[in-house]
Each structure stands twice: as C-alpha cells, then as structure tokens.
Amino acid sequence: MNRRLLPLAGLVLLGAARIQAEEARAEAPAVRKDAIVVTGTYDPAALEEIDRSVRVLPARRLNPPAFMLDDVLRMDSSLDLQQRAPGAVQSGASIRGGTFGQTLVLLNGFRLNDVQSANHNMDVPLPLDAVDQVEVLRGSGSTLYGSDAIAGAVNFIARPPEASEFRFRAAAGNFGINQQRGSWSMAARRWSGQLGFAREFSSGFRENRDFRNLSLSAVSRVRTAFGDSELILAHNDRPFGADRFYGDFNSWERTRTWFAGLRQPLGAKTEAAFAFRHHTDLFVLYRDRPEVFTNRHAVESYQGSLRRRETLGRNARLHYGVEVYRDSIASTNLGRHDRARSAGYVAYDVRAWRRLSFTVGGREELHRNVRGEFSPSASVGFWVWQRLKLRASSSRAFRLPAFTDLYYHDPANRGSPGLRPETAWTHEAGLDWNAGSRIRGEATVFQRRERDGIDYTRASPGDIWRATNFRRLHFTGVEAGLEAMARREQRVEVRYTGLRGVQRAAAGVMSRYTFNYLIHGGLVTWQGGLPGPVLGRSRLGMYRRFGRDAYVVWDVWLAWGRGRVRPFAQFTNLTGSVYQEILGVPMPGRGVVGGVEIVR
Secondary structure, eight states: OOTTHHHHHHHHHHHHHHHTTSOOOSOOOOOOOOOEEOTTSSSOEEGGGOSSEEEEEESTTOSSOOSSHHHHHTTOTTEEEEESSGGGSSEEEEETTOOGGGEEEEETTEEOOOSSOGGGTTOOOSOGGGOOEEEEEESOOHHHHOTTOSSEEEEEEOOOOSSOEEEEEEEEETTTEEEEEEEEEEEOSSEEEEEEEEEEEEOOSSTTOOEEEEEEEEEEEEEOSSOEEEEEEEEEEEEEEEETSSSSSEEEEEEEEEEEEEEEEOSSSEEEEEEEEEEEEEEESSTTOTTTSEEEEEEEEEEEEEEEEEEETTTEEEEEEEEEEEEEEEETTTEEEEEEEEEEEEEEEEEETTTEEEEEEEEEEEETTEEEEEEEEEEEEEEEETTEEEEEEEEEEEEOOOHHHHHOBOSSEEOOTTOOOEEEEEEEEEEEEEOSSSEEEEEEEEEEEEESOEEEEESSTTSOEEEEEOSEEEEEEEEEEEEEEOGGGOEEEEEEEEEEEEEESOTTOEESSGGGOEEEEEEEEEEEEOSTTEEEEEEEEEEEETTSOOEEEEEEEEEEOSSSEEEEEEEEOTTOOOOEEETTEEOOOOEEEEEEEEEO
16 A cells, blocks of 8 residues: 555544544434435445435336436436437436546446446446446545546446345337336345346437347345355347437447446455456447448456455444456457556544544555556535534545547547546535425535546547547536425425536637536426326426537326336427437437336
8 A cells, every 4th residue: 555545544543542532422413314325435324424415316216117227317417417319328427517437337336437438338237127226426436436436426226125026017119119128036034136137129219320228137145154245247238320429420339248246245344346347349430331440349347346444432433445457458449458457545434422424535546557546535524403414525536548538540539648647626515404304405515626637629620539638627516406205205306506617728629528518407306196096207307508508308207006017108308309418419309108017
C-alpha cells in the first residue's frame, strides 16, 4: 500500500481512540427505516444512515411492473439515460451532467464498465426479473470503486429470492414489438436461487432501427460454515440496427456479454470476491456493404478483491482491503492491448452520540505504464432533530481512457494514444427531511470540477472527430425531491435537477458528448390503486438539454393486480414528442404494448 495512505491510517486510528471514550447518551432519532443499501457505503446500511446522495429505485417491487430496465432508471431526475434506441439496446447513463464514460456501472458491486468503449457500459446482462433494485450514487465514488466513478455509479442489485415462485409474461405492440420473459424462483432453508430469461424483439420504428435482446441469468445463494456464498451467471446477446448512431452511416452492430461473479464471506469480518466478464462487439459501418468496413472486438476482464472490517469499540469501524484488475482486448481495429492495475484502500467510519456520523477514507490505485491515482474522500451527517438531517461530502475521482479513446480509427473518428486520465473533485451539501411515514423530502447542492476531461471534438463540421483532453470543465447544480404517500397506497413524487456548466477550453471547438447534458430535468410520478384491482403508474418527464429546445415525455402503465392471470398495458410518449437524447439519433413517437402475466 502506497506510503501516502500511512498518515491517513494514523489519523483515523487516533480519532478512533478519542471517539471510543465517548458514550452514546442521547436517544436515537425516531426516523423511518427504508431500504438497506450497499452503494456509497462500506457496510450495508439503511438509506437514512448514508451520508452521500444515494437513490434507491425499486425493480422487483414496482407496481405495475416495469417492462424493461430503462423504465426503472428513468425514475431519477439526476440520472439521464441517453438512449440511441428504445429498450436500452445501446444507451449511456449520465449522472449530474457527466458523460456516460464518467458513470461506473456495477452488478452487485462488480464492475461492468467496458475497457473497449463506454458505449457498452450499459450492456447489463441480467433480465429485468433478476434485478431486485437499482441504487444510484450521485457524485464521485473512486474511493470505493476506483476508475470511472467521476459523476457517480449505478449498481444493479440481484438478490436470490426469499420464496418459491414462477412468473411468465408475454406482450406485443406497435413497431413490431414482441416480448417474452419469465423466472423460476426456488427457496429452501440452506439455499435459494432463480433462473430467468428475457427476449425482446422489434422490427424498428424506422428503417435500420430493428433490435433483438436476449438475456439469461442464474442467481443463487448457499449457506455455508463461512457465510452465505453468492453466485451470478448471466449472458446477453444484442444485435441491432445502428442507423446514424456514430455518424451519417446505416450501421449495424451486435454485442454479446458473458458474466460470472462469486462473493464468499470468510467469517464475520472478511469477504473475498471474484468476477469474470467477456464481451464481444461486431460492428459494420455500412449494413448493406459489410465488406467496406467491419470491426470485431473481444474484451476479457478479471477482477478480484479481499475486504475486511474491524470494530473499534461501540461507535466506529475500520475498513480496509486490496483489489486487482486485468483487462485485455483483441481487435481487428484497435489491435491487442492489456491493462493491469491494483489498489489498496482504508476507511474509518464513526457513528457517535447516535446523531453524528462521518467517514474518511483513501484509495491508492496503481497502473502499469500509468501514474498512480490517489482518491481521498470525506463525508459527514448530523441529525439536527429527529426529522431533519444535514450532510456534506468531498471526494476526488478519476477515469482512465478506454482503448477506443486511445487507438480507434474509422472514416469519421480517431483516437489519441497520448490521452491523460480524467480527474475531478466533487463537493456537495444537502439535507434530508423526514416528516413521518407519509412525507419525505431532500435537497442537495453540488459542484464538480473536472480536469483533462475526455471527449471527441472537431473544429468544423467537415473534420473528423478526434479524442481530446479538455482543459477544465466545472459543473454546479441543485437536485431536490419530494414524495408523499396518500390513502390506498397512492404515492406521488416530484423531482428536479438543474445544472450549469462552465468550460475553460479553446473557443469554437465542437464536442460530441460533453455538452449533451440536461440543464433542466423534472419528473412527476404517480403510482397506486385505481377502482377495483387495477394498478396504475404514470411518469411525466420534462427535459431541456444544453443548446436545445425543451421536450416532454409522458408514459403510463396499467395492470390487473390480482389472481394468477394478470393483463397489463404500457403507453409510451403519449405526448408524441419529437426528441433526441443523443444528438442526431431520433427516438420513437407514441407506442403501446399490451400482454398478460402468469404468476404461480
């Protein structure tokens, strides 16, 4: 472990000795305990106890159920899902205005980010039925997770079932949509598991925008003498028409992902984890003339970690561990490359007087042929009274350039081997208001100061796009939310995120991704029971991107909530808005999908 961590370790241990002398005398605030989260914290904790801005998006418990993963992700105004096609066939997750390369995508804490290109980060191999909830960390997370978590992290949580159940659903709709998905859950005293699949097909809402999405998964847990062993196996296959995805070309692409992850406790204080990811990408620039320009890429990624925690008296814990990573690529365009790195971290967490909490930590990540990156962070939370909590945090993050950023070339794009890693500092302060079991609110102000941001730029429309380091880019923003629970389980949420960016770079430079962020994003959602056994849900999204006009998208879900046979329907973009989430790639108009679900 780098010697820069030694002063930090000494400080936290000294603080531990002082804090342990204090006894918890005040009564704990009477707050509502909601979901247990694992993102943004070193130990699982109730959402109210987290000192960072974290949002929990339900998936398995959402009523009516979501159709696809993107239906779940669109429930947070700070998470901008920039899609090139419906169904999240190829999309990027932008948090607080960051590019989708600056968002780390996780599956049960395992990294999914693709070393070839950030365009594949959201190739989540799980079907929707295998996802229990999605946790969104807003703000940098490199101290916990290493590279890429500059703007935040999205963690897909797959948990083995607690009861045996069989589900199957089938649906059809316009644009040639045809869907089937199902799951078989089994639960016993010492083990539980779920097998799941999903198939989604569309002939496309316009020429060369067809897609097929096949996902398979097995999630299991076995109770052993050391603790609960968890194993995830998943596969995804996505061929799709990519018209204008990367320029004025009628392209076609097929990506496939294989994933395996194992998490094994070694007693009460130690945990080991290992994961393997294999991802392939077949890219054809002209679908009708594949012989002109076709690329084949294959990526393999290994990750392993050993984590431990020590309890220091009644109020504090010390967390530390080591991690190793190795990524390699074999490509007809990029050539053969590999990258290995290792990291060590230490963090000190205190829960004092049952009203104050704070965490301070640091991570040193060492890279072969790249300078090491040190990522410190500190966060604090304080309950002013039982209904109001104040919190603040400051942290540093970084991102290594993808192999496409470094080495790729085609008629419209070119990488730059001399790119430097991105770095950023994020500072935020917020409050959480809990007015009992029916009303809650939150507000956060934040600033992110980026240096050497990576994007594709050009000086004029006729030039090629070239990977470049920006000098400096600063984002300042605010996010606020209010949720209320009424009778008959009626839930209403109102959320808003506003952002202002300031660039310090050469004037007249055109950017492909950086300046596609939302300057205003608002959501009004409702879900609850209608007369009879009908369940309903509505989402009204209002968006305005930098340099573009505002647009509104309204989606509605309806479902029968009882019995073994449950009809359902989904209505998307009822406003008929004409919009683009990625510049130059139009999205579909009004859509309707209907079907039936069987539950046993």
